[in-house]
Amino acid sequence: MFNDSDCLRILEEAMSTTADFAEVFQEVSETKSVSLLNGQVIRAATGFDSGTGIRLLAGTNSVYVYSSDNDIEVLLKLAREAAAAIKGNDKGSIEALKELCSTTRSTVEIDPMSVPKSDMVELLRKSSDFALSYSPLITQAASSIAAKTRTARVINTRGVNTEDTTKRIRLSVEAIATKENEKQSGRVAPGTMRGYEFINEYPLIDKTRECCDTAIRMVNAGYAPSAKMPVILGNGFGGVIFHEACGHALEATSVGIKNSYFTDKLGEQIASSVVSARDNALIDGEWGSYATDDEGNTSSDLLLIENGILKNYLVDELGARRMNCAPTGCSRRQNYSYCPTSRMSNTYICNGESDPKDIIANTEYGLYCTQMGGGSVDTSTGDFNFAVNEAFIVRNGKIEEPVRGATLIGKGQEILKNIDMVGNDLKLSAGMCGSMSGNVPVTVGQPTLRVSSILVGGRDS
Amino acid sequence: MDIKTAEEFMEKLVKAGQEYGFEECEASFASESSMSIDILNGEVSSYENSATSTLSFRGLKNGQMGYCSTNILDDSSIDFLLKSTMENCEVLNDEDPQFIYCDENNKDLYFSQVSEAFSKNTYKSFSELGLKIEKAILALDSRIDAVDYLTIACSTGPYLIINSKGLHSYRDSDGISIVASARATDDDGSVKSGGHYWIGKDIDTFDLDKFLAKFKENLIGKMGAKSCKSGNYKVVLKSEAFQQFFMVFFGNFFATTMQKGLSLLADREGETIASDVFTLKEEPMYDDALTKIPFDDEGVLTTSKAIIDKGVFATALYDLKSAYKAGKTSTGNGFRGGAAVSEMPTNLIVVPGEKSFDELLEEAGEGIILTDLSGLHAGVNAISGDFSLLCEGYLIENGKKGRPVEQITVAGNFYEVIKQLISVGNDIINLPSGEGEFFTPSVLVSSLAISGEE
Incomplete structure (x- = not known):
């Protein structure tokens, strides 16, 4: 070159x-x-x-x-x-x-x-x-x-x-x-x-x-039911829900132009107090890591949410100019044909205190999602949707029959507040994230956690 | 990289490929020049201008087809391309033969369709129009907070293919797109977003008033939306939503998908798979299409055909490889999606019915209009046809458009939906899709499961 x-x-x-x-x-x-x-x-x-x-x-x-x-x-x-x-x-x-x-x-x-x-x-x-x-x-x-x-x-x-x-x-x-x-x-x-x-x-x-x-x-498996119900999201790729419903709305791409439901919310309670989350690009050898971002800034381990309080946004150079703050080393692009912008790296909900077994045992009726598909979110309204690739009905605290074809839908800002139990079995999982600056490798992650109520769109009413 | 330099390089490369030991080989060159502007808060917030190109090579050795690509066109690249492609051939063990093709009567095709109007696409014309559109959108309704996204973009580029069998064909294309979305806040603090798009070849044919009317309907029309009762409803899939929905499952019509055992349409050509009101055609040279495609990326002439004819599955789409395996001829649908060639559609047309959109609502009587489907990349099982999608739209009450609905899902199965089409409207729209566009009206489906409030 x-x-x-x-x-x-x-x-x-x-x-x-x-x-x-x-x-x-x-x-x-x-x-x-x-x-x-x-x-x-x-x-x-x-x-x-x-x-x-x-x-x-x-x-x-x-x-x-x-x-x-x-x-x-x-x-x-x-x-x-x-x-x-x-x-x-x-x-x-x-x-x-x-x-x-x-x-x-x-x-x-x-x-x-x-x-x-x-x-x-x-x-x-x-x-x-x-x-x-x-x-x-x-x-x-x-x-x-x-x-x-x-x-x-x-x-x-x-x-x-x-x-x-x-x-x-x-x-x-x-x-x-x-x-x-x-x-x-x-x-x-x-x-x-x-x-x-x-x-x-x-x-x-x-x-x-x-x-x-x-x-x-x-x-x-039979079809998943259609109803609002408690949903337990398994560890690892279950984190895609946080990535979509929360992570994207913390990027300067949307916050910088006030097109995010988390705009001007620093220091406020945006999630249940059992939720803390990070975006950490520093993990050696992890799929979503990098040492220097595509603007030449050193990458970082950023605390996004601490006990439910919003601590940081993901900010690139242009976002920093719009938001009057410093870039956080998160500017990425698929390749040279994309202008760089704020993106996630390894983004996860931190370990909580519940034993995953207790989360299941404490659920009278709900959906336990063990394999998630992809999803998408509108950061201005918070509307999100996720496909569930593998799920089971939980009845009286026990995992029972598998069900297929479920979709989870809701609003990001509401779901975060409805997380009522967070497990201690954090796991990361690789994926590709598509946004304004193209497709970039990211990991999503979380421990097993429970959301008290999500609308499950299935085929059995 | 200009086309002349690329052409010389490709001829040299193909010759070198034969000397290197490939039975047959082929080089293709795709280049794109594009320009775009973004408008935000009364300013051109961003301007992009680019020129990119990719040279792809594929070679046959012992019946195996290896691929390699680069953007560097010099002598060192020739070595890299030939060596890498040969290494790839050596690890392949595909049982199905592949082909480098040349039709003696159509081996030197030249098709240029870049319009003179393309020269009107300048930073000045785009930014003036963009600023005018933003201002007009904000003036539509006092509840509109901001136009979050407004992009005007154009691109043009040639495609050249040269192979060892003597094929030497050229085509190009150009187009303009305008995409805008805005956000509005209702008196109760609820936020809605919505927008509209336009595609064309001549910026002067853009009709702002028409655009604004649709834009307003798509954003302000949705204000005050709330969920509705769960149940089975008659559904009018608005043309845009039907296009998105149909294309998610369109891979099932590709012969390669069938031959891999991943399509439930395998071996069903000639059978009735859809309602008799439904006819889907592929017209590569369709008059109203922005991009006409005379030959595919394997040099095979494209053809007009019905894919579904009055409900009967008339033909799958074939490229050279899948056609040979099925004992048929290629339908001219071999395109390079990514590195390798596989089937893609050119211009698709759903043959319109007699009824206007309003007449479809009258026919439905009671039901739901679905205008937007979300999560199409995730909420479907492309193989089984099952889907469960977040969607928005309006109720249909007494044969008329009623209140807006949101936070609902629609679930069902693709193969059942196409059988349950009662009526096809005549409100045709066109959207970019595959290698060309998809022209479709709205359709009425007899019953779909909607999940909303308890």
């Missing part, structure tokens, strides 16, 4: 009019993946991508230009166009570039990029073979491994000069059970910033069996 003097030329061009800040973001990424279906290797792909994004700010006015053409003349031209479009008052200055700061939160022993695809295939085939021979009800077994190495360099007019490298790898195993016209699946998709050793250590066969069991249970 470019040397420092090329980057400075771009910054100078960008600052030639009325921007008060400019930033050059350069990115190089390599990907490799293999996918199996029923034991056949149906896809093997390799990719390389690189590009540059140039951002100019003048107050809260923003201009972003980007290109996959890394020719310096092309980028100087783009920087000139950007400078012509920015709407500021005065010409800003460029501070001297600091020493390059190179960082990573990946803890890699075996670089996935050096592992032959044939080794990956051999491993995945064990999962396929196991699943297909597990039960006649299992009709499809799909699995894949995808690895990505990404280096992101940030240089800006405040002298920031950083380079962060992330190496991530994700395994996906899915088993599908078929019964007459009904197909249901069980899936696990762990991701990590560790190396291929994570895949080698992963209890693949045990997890494949769990996927098969879920798929078989769900294909045999």
Whole structure:
């Protein structure tokens, strides 16, 4: 990519009019993946991508230009166009570039990029073979491994000069059970910033069996009821509900323009007093971690909610300007074709004091959700919805029959206040989060917890 | 990267691929130039301008098709592309043959549809229009607090495909989109958000008054919404909602999905799967479509066809690989979604019925209009067709639109819904979808389960 003097030329061009800040973001990424279906290797792909994004700010006015053409003349031209479009008052200055700061939160022993695809295939085939021979009800077994190495360099007019490298790898195993016209699946998709050793250590066969069991249970299950009822959310991916219903509404993307139900609520009780939550990008080797964000800020472990009180928002540079506060090191983007904005990393509800067994035992009637699907939220109104992939009815404190097809709906601001029991079995779970700056790897997480009342949309009334 | 440079590189790459030992190989180049502006609080808050491109290579070795892509077009990339693709071929063991294709009579296609109007898309024209739209939205109703999101964007780009069998075909496209949403607070403090969109090829054809009327209906019309009683209702799925709903399950019409055993439509071509009022066509060169698609990403000519004809499942969509496996010919639906080729639709058209939207309400008598469905990426089982979705809309009372409803879910099964279509309206809208657009009116469904208040 470019040397420092090329980057400075771009910054100078960008600052030639009325921007008060400019930033050059350069990115190089390599990907490799293999996918199996029923034991056949149906896809093997390799990719390389690189590009540059140039951002100019003048107050809260923003201009972003980007290109996959890394020719310096092309980028100087783009920087000139950007400078012509920015709407500021005065010409800003460029501070001297600091020493390059190179960082990573990946803890890699075996670089996935050096592992032959044939080794990956051999491993995945064990999962396929196991699943297909597990039960006649299992009709499809799909699995894949995808690895990505990404280096992101940030240089800006405040002298920031950083380079962060992330190496991530994700395994996906899915088993599908078929019964007459009904197909249901069980899936696990762990991701990590560790190396291929994570895949080698992963209890693949045990997890494949769990996927098969879920798929078989769900294909045999009746429909979930439709009613308002207590809902127990299992640990791990159950945290997606907090991610969607609360996390997004704490991002400066919405708070900064007052399009969030948590706007101007710092210091206020927004959740039940048993709820504390963090967004922690510092966990070594965790899927949603990073050392330096896509604006060149050091990442952080941010306390979002403490005993129900709102403590912090997730703030990027533009959000900081709108909210008159400091950025929190949470600015991320899928790649150079997205302008960065405030995003979550590893976001979780902290351990509480209840024993998960007591949470079940103390529930007379409700829904126990053990596997969640995805969901979405409107941060202006709080309306959210989540799919439940695996759930059971709880009756008289006991887990009873499995049910399928449930959706949880409600308003984020209400759900947080209705959490009445929080377990002590915190677990994190990998996912992808899509928002204004594209799809980024995140983890969601929580201990087992209970919400006193959620509307369950099922098919049995 | 200009197209001429890419073309020279691709010819060199394909030649090198044959020398490297691929039985056949193919290079494709997709490039996109885009520009967008965001309006917030009376200002252009953000402006974006970009040029990106990707070169994809695929090669056949021992019947296996490996893929690789890059954005760097130089000699070192040729080595990288060939070596990586060959490595990928070596680990594959797909039992189904794949093909690099060339139709001798249609191997040098050229189709350009970028309109002259594209040159009107400038920072100045977009920002002036954007500011005007924001101001007009805020003036619609005193309860509107802010226009949280207003983006005007345009993009254009060529697609070029060259292969070792002699194919050398070019097409391009362009388009403009306007998307806006606003937030309004009612007297009781409850907040609603809503918005509208427009797509077109000529910014001068944007009709602000028409846009505002729909915008107002979608936001202010929903004020005061509350839940409704649970039960089974006759449902009018408004055109936008029906489009979203239908597309979530559309993968079931792809031959590859069927061949993987993941579609309940497998082996059912020729059978009645929907109500006889329902006809769905694919028209790649549809007159009203912004993007016309003469050939797919494998170089196969696209074709007009009914997918569902008066309720009968007429044909699945095929690419070269799935067609061979099924003993059929490709329907020209092989597109590169991500790295590899698989089936995608071009322009889809639900053939309209006789009734207007209001006449659909009259026919329903009592029921619910659903205007927005949320969580479509999560609240459905794409295989079984089961869905349970958060939704919004209006009651239908005495054959007329009644009060707005929210915080309800609608649940059912896709395959049952298409059988329960009683009427298809004539209020056609078009939305971007697949490789083209989806043109559909609103539809009336005989019964769906709604969960609301106890």
